[in-house]
Amino acid sequence: MQNILPKTGSIKDKVVAEDLLAERKNLNFDQLELTNFVFGGEENYKNYQEWTKILESDPILHNHHEFYEFTREEQIEHNLQKVKRMYEIDKKKYFQDYSEGYFQWYYYIFKGISPYGLHSTMFVSCIDCLSDDEQRAKWLHMAKDFKMLGCYAQTELGHGSNVTGVETTATFDKQTDEIIINTPTITATKFWPGELGKLTNFAMVYANLISNGKNYGVQPFLVQIRDFENHQPVQGVEIGDIGSKFGFNGKDNGFIIFNNLRIPRGNMLQRFSELDREGNFKVKGNQKALFSVMLMGRVQLINFSSFGLHWALLVGTRYAAVRRQFANQEGDKLERKLLDYQTHMMKYGPFLAYSIAFRFAVTDLIKMHKKLLAGLVNNDFGNLELLHHITSGYKSVFTTLSYDAIDEIRQSCGGAGFLSWSSLPSLQQDFAPNTTFEGDNTVMLQQAARLIMKNVTLVMKGKKPHEFFAHLELIKDLPVANKTLSSVSEVLELEYLDLALATRAAFKIRFFMEKYMTTEATENEKLNSLLAIDILPMVKAHVMYTTFRHFRQGIESNGFKCENLKKHFRNLCRLYALNELTQDNQSLYECGFFTQGTMKIISQGLKQLLQEIRPHMIPLVESLRIPDSILVSSIGNSYGDIYETQLEWAKGSRLNKSTTIKGFKELILPIVNGKL
Numbered sequence: 001m002q003n004i005l006p007k008t009g010s011i012k013d014k015v016v017a018e019d020l021l022a023e024r025k026n027l028n029f030d031q032l033e034l035t036n037f038v039f040g041g042e043e044n045y046k047n048y049q050e051w052t053k054i055l056e057s058d059p060i061l062h063n064h065h066e067f068y069e070f071t072r073e074e075q076i077e078h079n080l081q082k083v084k085r086m087y088e089i090d091k092k093k094y095f096q097d098y099s100e101g102y103f104q105w106y107y108y109i110f111k112g113i114s115p116y117g118l119h120s121t122m123f124v125s126c127i128d129c130l131s132d133d134e135q136r137a138k139w140l141h142m143a144k145d146f147k148m149l150g151c152y153a154q155t156e157l158g159h160g161s162n163v164t165g166v167e168t169t170a171t172f173d174k175q176t177d178e179i180i181i182n183t184p185t186i187t188a189t190k191f192w193p194g195e196l197g198k199l200t201n202f203a204m205v206y207a208n209l210i211s212n213g214k215n216y217g218v219q220p221f222l223v224q225i226r227d228f229e230n231h232q233p234v235q236g237v238e239i240g241d242i243g244s245k246f247g248f249n250g251k252d253n254g255f256i257i258f259n260n261l262r263i264p265r266g267n268m269l270q271r272f273s274e275l276d277r278e279g280n281f282k283v284k285g286n287q288k289a290l291f292s293v294m295l296m297g298r299v300q301l302i303n304f305s306s307f308g309l310h311w312a313l314l315v316g317t318r319y320a321a322v323r324r325q326f327a328n329q330e331g332d333k334l335e336r337k338l339l340d341y342q343t344h345m346m347k348y349g350p351f352l353a354y355s356i357a358f359r360f361a362v363t364d365l366i367k368m369h370k371k372l373l374a375g376l377v378n379n380d381f382g383n384l385e386l387l388h389h390i391t392s393g394y395k396s397v398f399t400t401l402s403y404d405a406i407d408e409i410r411q412s413c414g415g416a417g418f419l420s421w422s423s424l425p426s427l428q429q430d431f432a433p434n435t436t437f438e439g440d441n442t443v444m445l446q447q448a449a450r451l452i453m454k455n456v457t458l459v460m461k462g463k464k465p466h467e468f469f470a471h472l473e474l475i476k477d478l479p480v481a482n483k484t485l486s487s488v489s490e491v492l493e494l495e496y497l498d499l500a501l502a503t504r505a506a507f508k509i510r511f512f513m514e515k516y517m518t519t520e521a522t523e524n525e526k527l528n529s530l531l532a533i534d535i536l537p538m539v540k541a542h543v544m545y546t547t548f549r550h551f552r553q554g555i556e557s558n559g560f561k562c563e564n565l566k567k568h569f570r571n572l573c574r575l576y577a578l579n580e581l582t583q584d585n586q587s588l589y590e591c592g593f594f595t596q597g598t599m600k601i602i603s604q605g606l607k608q609l610l611q612e613i614r615p616h617m618i619p620l621v622e623s624l625r626i627p628d629s630i631l632v633s634s635i636g637n638s639y640g641d642i643y644e645t646q647l648e649w650a651k652g653s654r655l656n657k658s659t660t661i662k663g664f665k666e667l668i669l670p671i672v673n674g675k676l
C-alpha cells in the first residue's frame with residue numbers, strides 16, 4: 001500500500017504542515033478573547049507578549065533544545081543567567097507584585113522552576129503578611145529589590161505534612177536580647193527548602209519559640225544564613241544541596257543544620273504575635289495566619305495545574321493533528337490522523353475541558369486570595385477558613401489530575417512523547433512535585449474535609465450552610481425521586497449536569513457523615529483509621545462539583561462577547577461533566593438519581609460532544625498561546641514539524657558529538673576481541 005501523506009511542516013523552512021493549516025481553517029470564534037481570558041486579562045497577555053518578544057531575540061533568554069540534555073549544574077546556571085538578563089532588561093518587571101500575569105510568563109519561561117521563584121513568592125509574602133509595620137519597613141523593599149535573597153524553611157527531615165510538629169528551636173536569651181536557633185535532633189534538620197541549597201542568604205525559618213522555659217509553638221524567624229559579600233555560610237550553620245531528584249533538578253533544594261545561631265529578638269515576625277524584652281509572648285489576631293503564606297503557594301500550584309496541562313495539550317494536539325497511523329479502510333492511500341481516533345479524542349477532549357475549567361476556578365480563586373491578602377494587612381481574616389478549604393481541595397485534585405493528564409498525553413504521543421525533545425518528559429517530571437509540596441495531596445483532601453463536615457452539620461441541624469456549600473442542602477432530599485431520561489438533549493442540559501454533579505457530591509458527603517455520626521470511636525480514630533478512605537472520594541466529588549460551578553457561572557459572568565466562544569465553553573463544560581459522570585456514577589445509581597439506561601444516554605451524549613468539539617481542537621488549544629521559542633518541542637511546534645526537527649536534534653545530541661563512545665578501547669574492544 002502506497003501512503004501519500006499530506007506535507008508535514010518544517011520549522012527551519014517556515015513551512016506549515018498541510019494538516020495543521022486545514023485544522024486552523026476551522027476557527028470560528030474570537031481566539032484573542034479566549035487568550036486574554038487564559039492569561040488573566042488583556043494587560044497580562046500584553047505583558048507576556050512583550051516578554052516573549054524579548055525572549056525570542058535575546059541570545060541568553062532564548063530557550064534551546066540543548067537544555068534537555070543539561071546536567072543539574074548547567075540547568076541552574078542557565079536559569080540564573082536568564083534571571084540576571086531579565087533583571088538587566090527590566091528590573092521592575094522581573095519582580096512584579098503577585099498577579100496572574102506574573103505566574104503565566106514565569107511558568108512558561110522557566111517551566112515552573114524560576115531560580116528565585118520561592119524568594120519572590122513565599123519569602124517576600126512572609127515578610128509582607130507576617131511582619132509588623134516596623135519590620136516591613138525595614139525588610140520588604142530589600143527583599144523586593146533582591147538585596148536579600150530568601151527561602152522558605154519549614155519542612156524538616158522528620159516532619160513535612162505535620163507542620164506543627166517541627167522540632168527546630170528558637171530560644172529567647174533574655175541576657176543578650178537574642179534568639180538562639182538550634183537543630184536539636186537529626187530529624188530537626190531543615191530539609192527540602194528550594195533555593196536554600198546554593199542561592200539564598202536568608203531563610204524564613206519556622207521554629208518553636210521557647211521563652212522563659214516555655215514552648216509557645218511554631219513561629220517564623222528571619223535568619224541570615226550566608227554572608228552578604230562572599231556568600232559563605234555564617235557561623236553556626238551547615239548548609240548544602242540535598243541531591244538529584246525525580247524532576248525539578250533546576251532547583252537547589254537544600255538542607256540546613258543550626259548550631260547556636262544567634263539572631264536579634266526583632267527577627268521574629270511579629271504581626272500576629274509578640275515577644276517583649278522580658279520574654280513575654282502574646283498572640284495578636286489569628287495564629288492560623290502564620291501558615292497563610294502556604295495559601296499563596298497553593299493558589300500558585302492550582303494556577304500551574306492549568307498551565308502545565310495547557311502546555312501538554314498544545315504539544316499533544318498538534319502532534320495528533322499531523323501524525324497519521326493506519327489507513328481508514330483497507331487499500332486507502334491516506335492514513336488516519338491520531339486525533340481522528342475516538343480513543344484519542346476521549347483523552348484530549350476531557351483534558352481540554354478540565355484545563356479550561358481550572359482556569360475559570362483559578363480566576364475566581366485569585367480574586368478571593370487577593371482580597372484576603374489585602375485584609376490580612378489590617379488583621380482582617382475574612383475568608384481565611386474558606387480559602388484554606390478551597391486551596392487545599394483544589395490544589396490536591398487539580399495537581400493530581402493535571403499530572404496524570406500530562407503523563408497520559410505524553411504516552412499518547414507514542415515514542416515521540418518519550419523523547420526529551422518533545423518537551424513532555426521534563427514537563428511531567430518538573431510538574432511531579434506539585435502533588436507533594438505545599439501539602440501532600442492526600443493530607444490536603446483530609447484538611448479540605450473539615451469545612452465540608454462543619455457545613456453539613458449545620459444543614460443537618462436545619463441551618464443554612466455557607467453559600468459556597470449551598471449544594472449540601474441536597475442531602476435533605478436524598479434519595480431523590482427517579483428521573484428517567486429519554487433523550488440525549490436532556491443529558492446535555494447544563495442544569496441537569498449541575499444537579500447530577502451536586503447530587504453525587506451530596507450523596508458521598510451524606511454517606512460519609514452518616515457513618516461518621518454512627519461510628520463509636522474517637523474523632524481521631526474515625527478520621528484517620530476507621531473512615532479515612534471515605535473522605536477522599538467525598539472531597540473529590542465536592543471539588544469536581546464546585547469547579548463545574550465556577551465554569552458554568554463563569555461562562556455567563558465574565559462578559560465574553562463572542563457567542564461562538566461561549567458555545568465552545570458550554571460544550572466543554574458539558575464534556576467536563578459527562579466525563580466525570582462516566583468515571584464515577586455509582587453513588588448516583590445508589591441514590592436513585594440515575595436509573596437503568598442513564599449511562600447509555602450519557603455515553604451517547606459524550607460521543608456526540610466529542611464529535612462536535614473535534615474540528616475545533618486546534619483553534620481552541622492554540623488559544624493557549626505558547627510560542628515555539630518557549631515550547632521548544634520537536635513535535636508540538638506551530639509548524640506541525642513533527643519529523644525534521646526530531647531527526648535534526650537527534651543527530652546533534654550529546655552522544656553524537658563523536659562517532660564512538662568514550663571508553664570504547666578499554667571497555668568494549670577487549671570483550672569483542674576476546675582479550676578478557
Ligand SMILES: Cc1cc2nc3c(=O)[nH]c(=O)nc-3n(C[C@H](O)[C@H](O)[C@H](O)COP(=O)(O)OP(=O)(O)OC[C@H]3O[C@@H](n4cnc5c(N)ncnc54)[C@H](O)[C@@H]3O)c2cc1C
Pocket residue numbers: 118152153154155158159160161162191192193194248253433436437438439440441442443446528
Ligand atoms: C520539590 C520539592 C520542593 C519543596 N520545597 C519546599 C520549600 O521550599 N520549603 C519547605 O519548607 N518545604 C519544601 N518541600 C517539602 C514539602 O512541603 C513536603 O515534602 C510536603 O509537605 C510533604 O511532607 P513529607 O515529604 O514530609 O511527607 P510526609 O508528610 O511524610 O508524607 C508521606 C506520606 O504519608 C502520608 N501521610 C502523612 N500524613 C498523613 C495523614 N495525616 N493521613 C494520611 N496520610 C498521611 C502522605 O499522604 C504521604 O503519602 C518541598 C518538597 C519537594 C518535593
